[in-house]
Amino acid sequence: MVQVRVAGVALDASQQHVILLKPLDELPGKGKLLPIWIGSQEATSILIAIEGAAAPRPLAHDLMRSMLDTLGAGVERVEVTKIDDGTFYAEIGLTTSSGDRHVDARPSDAVALASRVGAPIWVADAVMEEAGVPDVFTTADDAEESVDEFKKFLDDVEPDDFLDG
Known part of the structure; x- marks a missing residue:
């Protein structure tokens, strides 16, 4: 497992969020x-959480956090555990009064919750090896060129590119 941070949220060529x-x-x-x-x-x-912005009404992940707080449970960590046929899987590790628990989750929900409670985010080595892409961002001086390169990558890549085999 490798610990990660949210480096950003982007739009691909078809206006899907990544x-x-x-x-x-x-x-x-x-x-x-x-x-x-x-x-x-x-x-x-996720953007609201990482930017520390306030939503006018609680979002679903705020509700999750409130429910966990009310029940005396906490998020120990979240993990992106595997990728299967282009679908990513995650788990939320909880600490509760009755012991540690692991809950199956979509990575987006797990990351949104972790971003709200300050829990570490981990990715399985095999997932990073299979679906990771080269980081094209370098320095502030050539950031614009790097952003253009990354946008070109997002224009050309499709979720199906991460399917096995």
């Missing part, structure tokens, strides 16, 4: 990014 996860120990422009296609509501929820 969350970009980056290993904590890798510098910008080095290593890999893990793109995961997500829904627009989840993208909004």
Whole structure:
């Protein structure tokens, strides 16, 4: 497992949202990014959480956090555990009064919740190896060119490109 952070949320050529996860120990422009296609509501929820913005009404992930708080449970960590036929899978590791629990989740929901509670996000090594893409961002001086390169990558890549075999 490799610990990651949310490096950003982008739109691909077909206007679908993509969350970009980056290993904590890798510098910008080095290593890999893990793109995961997500829904627009989840993208909004993640952006609100990482920017520290307030929503006018609680979003679904705010409700999850409130429910966990009310029940005395906490999020220990979230993990993107596997990719199967282009579908990513995740688990939320919870600490509860009755012991540790693991809950199956979509990566977008797991990341949105982790972003709200400050829980670490992890990705299985095999997932990063299979679906990670080269990080094209380098320095501020050539950031515009790197952004253009990454946009070109997003224009050309499709979720099906991550299917096995």
